[in-house]
Amino acid sequence: MAAARVEKAPAKVNLTLRIVGRRPDGYHEIDSLVAFAGVGDVLTFIPGRALTLAVRGPTALAAGKVTDNLVLKAASALAERIEHLRLGHFALSKRLPVAAGLGGGSADAAAALRILARVNRIAIDDGRLLEAALATGADVPVCLDPRPRWMWGVGEVLSEPLDLPAMPAVLVNPGVALATKHVFAVLNSTRAAEISPATATATNPLDEIVDGRNDLEEAATGLAPAIANVLRELRAESGCRLARMSGSGATCFGLFASKGTASAAARKLRVGHPAWWVRSTTLGARTDAPLARAPSRKGSF
Numbered sequence: 001m002a003a004a005r006v007e008k009a010p011a012k013v014n015l016t017l018r019i020v021g022r023r024p025d026g027y028h029e030i031d032s033l034v035a036f037a038g039v040g041d042v043l044t045f046i047p048g049r050a051l052t053l054a055v056r057g058p059t060a061l062a063a064g065k066v067t068d069n070l071v072l073k074a075a076s077a078l079a080e081r082i083e084h085l086r087l088g089h090f091a092l093s094k095r096l097p098v099a100a101g102l103g104g105g106s107a108d109a110a111a112a113l114r115i116l117a118r119v120n121r122i123a124i125d126d127g128r129l130l131e132a133a134l135a136t137g138a139d140v141p142v143c144l145d146p147r148p149r150w151m152w153g154v155g156e157v158l159s160e161p162l163d164l165p166a167m168p169a170v171l172v173n174p175g176v177a178l179a180t181k182h183v184f185a186v187l188n189s190t191r192a193a194e195i196s197p198a199t200a201t202a203t204n205p206l207d208e209i210v211d212g213r214n215d216l217e218e219a220a221t222g223l224a225p226a227i228a229n230v231l232r233e234l235r236a237e238s239g240c241r242l243a244r245m246s247g248s249g250a251t252c253f254g255l256f257a258s259k260g261t262a263s264a265a266a267r268k269l270r271v272g273h274p275a276w277w278v279r280s281t282t283l284g285a286r287t288d289a290p291l292a293r294a295p296s297r298k299g300s301f
Helices: 070-081 104-119 127-136 140-144 180-188 205-211 217-223 226-236 259-272
Strands: 005-022 028-047 052-056 088-093 149-153 167-173 240-245 252-256 277-283
Touching (some): 005 277, 167 259, 180 217
Parallel strands (some): 052 088
Antiparallel strands (some): 005 028, 028 088, 028 149, 167 252
16 A cells, blocks of 8 residues: 655635736735744545545535545646546545635645645646645645744745744634625725735745734624634733734634743633634744844834
8 A cells, every 4th residue: 555645725814915907807916924833734645547526624614515625726737737647535634713814725736736735746837836825725825834934925826935933822713614705795885896906025034924914804703703802812821922814714823932932822812712713823934043033123023
C-alpha cells in the first residue's frame, strides 16, 4: 500500500481587510494583509485509482455535503489541466469552524493541491496549479503557500512572503456561521455599486496592522451582533494589544503581548463562554525575529 501523505491546512487570518472597489462583474477588489495560524484542519491522502473524500472531525457535520467540498473541487480543477494526474483518497479532519472568516475550506483545497503537486512532481509555482487554485476559490491562491502576504484584486494578486514577527493571538468564534455573500450584500447596500479596480499598494505591515481595519466588520456585526460581544471581551483581556474581525466573520482575533497572556485569556474565555470556539495560537512568521517599524507611527506590539 502506498504511504499516506499528511498536510496541515492552517487557518487564514485577515489582519486587515479593505474593500477598495467593485468590478463590473460584481466581484470586489480587496487590499488585505494575511497571516496564518498554528491551528487548522488536517488532510491525509493515499494514492489510488479514484478521487474520493471522507470528512470527519469536530466540525465535519457543519462542512456540508462531501460532494460540494472544495478539496474535491480543487483536485478536479487540477485534473482538468493536467492529463493523467495521479489522484486517490483524501481524508479531511475538520477542526476549524465553518463559514467563519478563517478560510477553512480554501485552506483544505490548497492543502489538497500541495499534496497532489508533490505526488505528481509539480512545482508549487506551476501556472496550472495556480489556475486550479483560483478556479476553486478566491482565497485558495493565498493559502497555497501559507505564509504572510498582501493580497489584492479578488485574491489572485499576491505579494512575496512577508517577514512578520510571530504574534501571540487568540481566535474566537461565537458559534455563528456567516455566509460571505450575505455580508457583502449588506455592504453593497451602503456603498457605491461599482468602483474602478484599485492599484495594488503596500505599506509597512506592522503599521498597517495597528492602523488598519476590516471593512466588513460593521456589515457582519449587523448580521451577527455576537461579534461585538467577542471583540469587547477580547479587548478587555489583560495583555490584548488589538482585536479585530477576520475575513467576513464571525471569527475575531486578539493580538497579545505574550504567549502566556494569550493562553490565559483563551482559558478565561472558554470558561466564561463554553459555547464559543476559542483557540490560543501564533500568527505570522515561523521565527520570533522582530520586524523593524517605521518610527513615525504610533502603537506597538
